Every structure is written in C-alpha cells, then in structure tokens.
Amino acid sequence: MLTMREAVQRAIRWVDQTEDQALLIEGSYADGGRARRLHWMKNTLLTAPTEGLQGDLLDHWIGTGLLPRDLFKSDLSEEQPEEV
Amino acid sequence: MATTSVLDEMKRLADYLDPITSAWVKTSCGSIPAYLSMNHAAYVYKFVFPSDVRAKMNPHISYMIQVELERMSNQGASSSPKLRSPGDSSHDVLPPYTETLLNKLQDHVTRTYLQTASLANPSYAFHDEGHSERIIDYLNQLTSLHQLTHRLSSVEHFLVMAGAWTHDIGFAQSSARGVHHEQARDIVFTDDSIRAYLDNNETAIEVVARLAYNHSSKVDVISIEDWRPMVELVRGQTGVVRVKHLSCLLRLADALDIDHRRTIRNPVLFKKLRSDNPASYAYHLCHQRIQSVRVNPQSRQIDVQALVRTKTDKDRIKRFINERLKLRREVKTLVPHLWSCIPDLKDELNLDIQCTTLAPALPASIVTEEFLNGKARVQAVDAVSGESASEGKSSTSAHQFDTCAYYETGLHQLRNRVKQDHPRYSEFLVYQQRLTENIGHSRRYGDTEARKAERSEMIDHLNELSLSVLGMPFTDLCGSSTPTTGQEPSERLRGN
Numbered sequence: 001m002l003t004m005r006e007a008v009q010r011a012i013r014w015v016d017q018t019e020d021q022a023l024l025i026e027g028s029y030a031d032g033g034r035a036r037r038l039h040w041m042k043n044t045l046l047t048a049p050t051e052g053l054q055g056d057l058l059d060h061w062i063g064t065g066l067l068p069r070d071l072f073k074s075d076l077s078e079e080q081p082e083e084v
Numbered sequence: 085m086a087t088t089s090v091l092d093e094m095k096r097l098a099d100y101l102d103p104i105t106s107a108w109v110k111t112s113c114g115s116i117p118a119y120l121s122m123n124h125a126a127y128v129y130k131f132v133f134p135s136d137v138r139a140k141m142n143p144h145i146s147y148m149i150q151v152e153l154e155r156m157s158n159q160g161a162s163s164s165p166k167l168r169s170p171g172d173s174s175h176d177v178l179p180p181y182t183e184t185l186l187n188k189l190q191d192h193v194t195r196t197y198l199q200t201a202s203l204a205n206p207s208y209a210f211h212d213e214g215h216s217e218r219i220i221d222y223l224n225q226l227t228s229l230h231q232l233t234h235r236l237s238s239v240e241h242f243l244v245m246a247g248a249w250t251h252d253i254g255f256a257q258s259s260a261r262g263v264h265h266e267q268a269r270d271i272v273f274t275d276d277s278i279r280a281y282l283d284n285n286e287t288a289i290e291v292v293a294r295l296a297y298n299h300s301s302k303v304d305v306i307s308i309e310d311w312r313p314m315v316e317l318v319r320g321q322t323g324v325v326r327v328k329h330l331s332c333l334l335r336l337a338d339a340l341d342i343d344h345r346r347t348i349r350n351p352v353l354f355k356k357l358r359s360d361n362p363a364s365y366a367y368h369l370c371h372q373r374i375q376s377v378r379v380n381p382q383s384r385q386i387d388v389q390a391l392v393r394t395k396t397d398k399d400r401i402k403r404f405i406n407e408r409l410k411l412r413r414e415v416k417t418l419v420p421h422l423w424s425c426i427p428d429l430k431d432e433l434n435l436d437i438q439c440t441t442l443a444p445a446l447p448a449s450i451v452t453e454e455f456l457n458g459k460a461r462v463q464a465v466d467a468v469s470g471e472s473a474s475e476g477k478s479s480t481s482a483h484q485f486d487t488c489a490y491y492e493t494g495l496h497q498l499r500n501r502v503k504q505d506h507p508r509y510s511e512f513l514v515y516q517q518r519l520t521e522n523i524g525h526s527r528r529y530g531d532t533e534a535r536k537a538e539r540s541e542m543i544d545h546l547n548e549l550s551l552s553v554l555g556m557p558f559t560d561l562c563g564s565s566t567p568t569t570g571q572e573p574s575e576r577l578r579g580n
Binding site for chain 1: 104108115116118119120123126127130132195196514517
C-alpha cells in the first residue's frame with residue numbers, strides 16, 4: 001500500500017523528469033507550454049500545507065488527466081516519464 | 085468568462101482561510117498557466133474551501149465552477165481514444181509518427197481551446213474533449229461499415245481524427261453557434277502549434293480547416309466541393325484524401341453525439357438552469373433522456389435508445405431528435421453522400437423509447453428538506469411534471485450513523501459488482517470518493533443541510549449508475565435492512 005508521502009515523492013520525481021524533457025524541447029517556461037505546467041504542478045504540490053490537500057491534489061490531477069494513473073500502481077518500481 | 089476573474093475571486097475568498105492555506109491558494113492561483121485556471125479553481129472550490137466560504141462566492145462564478153466540476157465528472161479519466169486497431173477492414177494502420185502528432189494535437193487543442201469552449205456558454209451542450217472522443221467512437225462505428233475497397237487510408241484516417249479534435253475549437257473564441265465553424269477554420273490556419281502537428285503540410289492544414297468548416301449544418305452538404313488532393317506527409321505517407329466524404333463522416337458522427345453524456349446531471353445545477361434559461365433547460369433535459377446512440381452493424385441502421393417517464397416526455401424526445409437536434413435531417417442529408425462507400429446504410433432511425441418510472445430520475449427530481457422541531461418534511465418536486473409528494477419523518481444524529489453505514493454497504497456491494505474494465509468504472513470511483521468523503525465529514529463534524537444535499541446528489545448519481553450497469557437501484561445494494569428512520573429522502577423516493 002502506497003503511503004501519501006511515497007505517492008507525493010513519486011509524483012514529484014515524475015514531474016521533474018518530464019519537466020526536464022519538456023524544457024529541452026520547448027526551450028522556455030512559456031505560458032501554454034508543458035514545461036510551465038509541470039513547473040507549476042511541482043511548486044503547488046510541494047508547498048501544499050497539509051498531506052490531505054496533497055492527496056486531494058493528486059486525486060484531482062489524476063482524474064483530470066494531468067498525472068498518469070499508472071504512476072501510483074504499487075507494483076511499479078520505475079516510472080517512465082511520458083513522451084513529450 | 086475571463087478566467088482571471090475566477091482566479092481573482094479565489095484569491096479574495098482565500099482571505100477567509102487560515103493564513104498558511106490562504107497564502108498557498110494565492111500563490112498557486114497567481115502563477116498558474118492560463119489554461120489550467122478553471123481546473124485549479126474547481127479543485128480549490130471542492131477541496132479547500134469549506135461550505136461557509138463557498139457560500140460567499142460570487143454566484144455566477146460558483147455556478148461556472150460547478151459546471152466545470154460536473155463536466156469533469158462526466159469526463160472521468162478516460163484514456164485517449166483511437167480509431168480501432170490496425171488489421172480490421174475499416175482503415176489503414178496509423179504509423180507511430182502520425183499517432184504521436186495526433187496525441188500532441190489532442191493535448192494542445194484540449195488545453196488551449198476545448199477546456200474553455202464549454203465555459204464560453206454553459207447553457208449549450210458540452211463541446212469539450214469528451215465530445216471529440218465520442219465522435220471518434222462514432223467514426224469507428226461508421227468506418228467499420230465501409231466496403232473494403234473504400235476503406236480510409238492512413239492519411240485520411242489521420243486527417244479525420246485531426247478534424248474531430250479541431251472542429252469545435254471555434255467555441256473557445258465565440259459562443260455564437262452561427263460562426264464557430266468559421267472561427268475553427270481560421271484557428272487551424274493560424275495556430276502555429278496546430279500547423280506543426282499537421283506536419284506543417286499546407287495541403288493537410290487546408291483539409292483539416294475545411295473539415296472544421298464543413299462540420300456545421302450552416303454549410304449545405306451539396307455545396308461542399310468534392311476536392312481530392314494528394315497529401316504527402318513527411319514520413320513517406322502519401323494518399324488521395326476524399327474531403328467531401330470525410331466531411332460527411334465527421335458531420336454525421338458529430339450529429340450522433342446526443343446522449344446524456346453531453347449535459348449537466350447535477351440536480352441543483354439543473355434547477356438553476358431551468359430558472360435561468362428555460363429553453364436551454366428543455367434542450368438539456370432531452371439529452372438526459374437519451375441513453376445511447378449507436379450504428380448497428382447488423383441492421384446497418386442508427387439505433388437511438390431513450391428512457392422517458394410519460395407520454396408527453398416521449399413526444400418531446402421524438403420532437404427533439406427529429407426537429408431540434410435535426411439528427412434525422414442530418415442523417416437524411418448525409419447518408420446519400422456516404423452511399424458510394426457504405427451502400428446499404430439506412431437513413432431511417434431506429435427509435436427505441438421506453439417508458440419507465442425508475443430511470444432517468446437524475447435531473448427530474450429535486451429534493452428539499454425542511455427541519456421543523458426535530459422532524460423533517462421531505463418534498464420531492466418533479467421537474468418535468470410538477471408532481472409532488474410529501475412525507476414526515478423523524479431524524480436524529482444517531483440515525484445518521486446508521487444511514488452512513490447503510491451507504492457504505494451499498495458502495496462496497498457496487499464496487500464488488502462493477503468490473504474494473506467497465507467503461508463507467510472510473511465514474512463510480514469518483515462518486516465513491518465523494519460519498520466517502522461526505523460521510524467522513526458528517527461523522528467528524530456532524531451533519532449540515534448542505535452536506536445532506538450533497539449526499540442526496542451522490543446517491544442520485546449512484547442510483548443512475550447502478551441502474552444502468554446492474555439494472556437495479558443503488559439503494560437495493562445497501563442491504564435488506566432498510567433504515568426506516570435515518571434514510572435519506574432521495575433514495576426513499578427513487579429506490580422503491
């Protein structure tokens with residue numbers, strides 16, 4: 001069973017990797033770009049004041065397609081960043 | 085509606101929160117990319133603002149956010165739709181390169197246009213990414229009927245998919261129906277990202293722009309030019325593209341998307357829509373009644389299934405299909421143009437309209453409660469017929485816990501019976517999460533009228549889902565020992 005702390009760490013790791021790739025391709029944090037979105041997601045998740053809000057954020061982002069659902073399957077040992 | 089005004093409102097209301105959460109809300113709303121504004125506002129509204137802060141929100145913005153939440157709930161978390169697997173007779177394989185282009189196009193169009201298209205005028209049926217996904221599903225059904233010699237080439241396949249994603253992007257710039265197809269065409273020509281995802285191929289761009297323009301019923305099918313250009317994409321994909329044929333396919337698929345997934349299901353929002361815009365309310369109500377539309381490969385006819393409550397309702401649905409939505413007119417106009425490739429496709433609809441007292445209770449009943457001296461009077465108002473029934477009951481906090489346990493049993497049962505690969509499983513998970521959260525709050529902080537109303541809404545959704553998936557109401561799953569005192573009003577009226 002994944003703890004909230006592990007779930008957040010897993011999400012941050014995925015966002016970091018994907019953001020690096022997106023930045024490489026897009027070249028900047030322009031509004032409308034994927035790099036900007038991922039950067040905002042990371043900051044918002046890291047600064048959320050409670051674990052409860054972090055969990056709600058993850059649920060909301062999975063539900064609206066901003067985070068891949070597979071990321072939180074407990075049997076996954078290595079997450080692959082999505083193609084950008 | 086400007087998304088900045090939504091964010092300003094969220095920041096204003098953040099002042100009512102504790103300082104740490106308030107600062108976090110303001111920061112997250114301040115640095116957000118514009119296209120994520122409504123998504124994040126919906127999150128903050130739902131998870132961060134307590135009900136007393138929500139009550140202080142500008143009613144218009146509150147309504148818009150609730151529509152957005154409803155849209156998200158209808159949408160679920162579906163994966164990207166694709167035209168069916170290669171190897172069938174309907175079309176050629178889509179190579180990985182063009183599939184990547186399509187995924188990027190879908191991502192860009194959804195974020196930049198479709199997520200705001202529905203907000204431009206919430207009284208319209210949804211023109212969001214879910215609509216495009218369902219169109220692709222209908223395109224699948226139609227192309228599966230194609231004769232082998234007329235199947236779509238991989239280039240045509242790519243371009244009609246691009247057309248499905250871009251055809252309604254004009255709504256993001258203008259809420260006027262009469263011009264959205266022109267706006268969509270112009271956006272395809274001018275948006276650099278869309279051009280890039282169409283391989284920067286001028287002919288491909290022109291084809292997709294024409295598909296977006298031709299999809300509107302304002303354009304006479306007869307006047308669509310039978311243009312058949314040769315399109316050469318970078319990675320060696322070449323083929324003649326039948327623009328008129330693709331236009332007719334896309335237009336028919338668009339016309340077929342008329343079922344309940346295009347509209348608001350939340351009873352409270354529905355009630356508001358009825359008072360704000362009665363004409364639009366009637367339109368949405370008709371969508372609600374339509375359960376499914378599909379192209380039947382055996383009869384090669386279009387089957388429309390609807391559930392209604394009364395004969396008046398039945399007549400209304402027939403009129404809606406035949407006149408308001410112009411589906412029949414569209415079919416009659418379009419099918420002859422598809423005959424060369426699908427020779428035996430019938431232009432008569434197969435209407436299956438059943439009367440039932442159980443379904444579709446979702447928007448039709450609005451439940452209100454009045455607590456008088458420890459007794460609750462429950463009144464159910466049928467939104468269609470105006471029929472009402474009232475009943476007295478006693479309510480105590482002890483019984484509330486029984487009710488919660490009762491619902492938890494139902495959730496457990498439903499979860500066991502709905503398979504994980506069922507198309508509505510993700511929808512169930514959303515409702516389960518909301519109801520569980522509601523019950524948790526009730527147990528921790530006590531029940532409020534707002535919480536009860538929210539719970540009634542969840543039970544409504546679960547009843548509909550359970551009826552549609554299992555053929556039985558959710559309340560039947562909650563156990564044989566139906567609570568007599570703590571039961572919520574909505575399910576007593578609907579589940580029995």
